[in-house]
Amino acid sequence: MNEVLRRAMFDAQLTEVDLSARLAVDPKTVRNWLKGQMPHPQTRAAITRLLGIEETALWPSLCTLGAGRERPSELAAVYPRRMAISQQSWLALFSAAQSEIGVLAYSALFLAEDARLVGLLGQKAAQGVRVRIALGDPEGRNVDRRGVEEEIGEAMSMKIRNAIAWLSLLLQQDGVELRLHDTVLYNSMYRSDDQLLVNQHAFGIPAAQSPVYHFRDGVDSEMFRSYLTSFERIWTLGRAAAVDAGSR
Template identity: 50%
Template sequence: MGSVNGPLARALRSAGLDAIDAAARLGVDPKTVQRWMTGRMPYPRRRDALARLTGWASHDLWPDLPPAKQPARIADEVLIIYPHRSAVPTDTWARLVSSAKREIDVLAYSALFLAEDASIPHILRQKARTGVRVRIALGQPDGQNVVRRGNEEGIGDGMSARIRTALVGFRPLIDEPGAWIRFHDTVLYNSIFRADEELLVNTHVYGRPGAHAPVLHLKALRMDGIVASYLDSFERVWSAARAAPSVPD
């Protein structure tokens, strides 16, 4: 039999309780409490009750308990956070779309910085031709939310003009089987750039252009994690978007 001077015994004394008091509170025999006080391990529900009764943590009362199982850390999906989009290395975007084996999704208002990169439309076209599904959702140039965003950024009709310019840059994809471009008119909380399980998410900050807002580089590790939330958002916007018109040469 162990000494009645273990952590549980000390915890009960510090709470002003003896074996009889604790037994009455827990509805057990005082001899059972005495056995716990001299080292016998209570069942889990009794351990929880004793922890509440004494105010001590379970691992302080029973130091030999195995460590509590930690929940999956969803934050492990975050590979890196850039302070603003212009801080993302310029080759990151090309490497992202080049890595895709199954699907590429873009959700933005204009994504002009991609359309003006000579390599990006070419890579997207080649990916579509090799069986990768390419979907690009741009803001509807005359949509109410595009107009509002332009006003918020202080560029007025400049946002609509950027979208039309981007559409010219993405012209090679307009009639490419396996690639689709649609217009959406939603309040865009984030721009999303997806290649299979990896995402670059450009957050939006009121009154500031996307290039000046943070970017999260994410990689999916679980079915219900951060990436899943953004992909669900993309699908909702995509399902309500309409096909973009062809761009004349």
């Protein structure tokens, strides 16, 4: 079952019949797509326009690392920059979580400011999903350093404080944990069970403009597990932070 396609159709409020009518195909064809069959290129392009989600998110097998080279099985997609990932893709990622959601970043302000994404995290926590969020310590030296790298100075600390304020109600829920870290982040991470988005960091380039790698855990998922080990080490080093429910 193509769960990403199913979720994208649900978010777009399109049934199998609706999508088949828009694309002038038989409803059985749409059901075959949901079962895993891949549409033709022209049809795929039309579907992505209708649903507002990237082609490689809907069909990860399209992602390759170059002519004649197959991608590693754990690499589902590659995005040239984080801003290329649509809101629908983020919603699909976190919607799939059944046990674990993890966020590791300096501020993750783009997520915190999105009421729909934050609401989804709250729904998942209410369903028993563990939600862990690790953000940079606003008073930490490495947050200051990253601010200098991105040429925004003290604004980095302000972004973190703003993110915590936006997340304040979410952070009051059972099952949601916040820790602050003072580590050098070579990448940000966004986990949903066996899926992981790794946003690279580069000197002088904001994370939003840097590449993102989408990994899926499997039998030989060496990269996925290496990044997950890094996440856990930073989480262990972080400190719990009290949050004022009335801060936003």
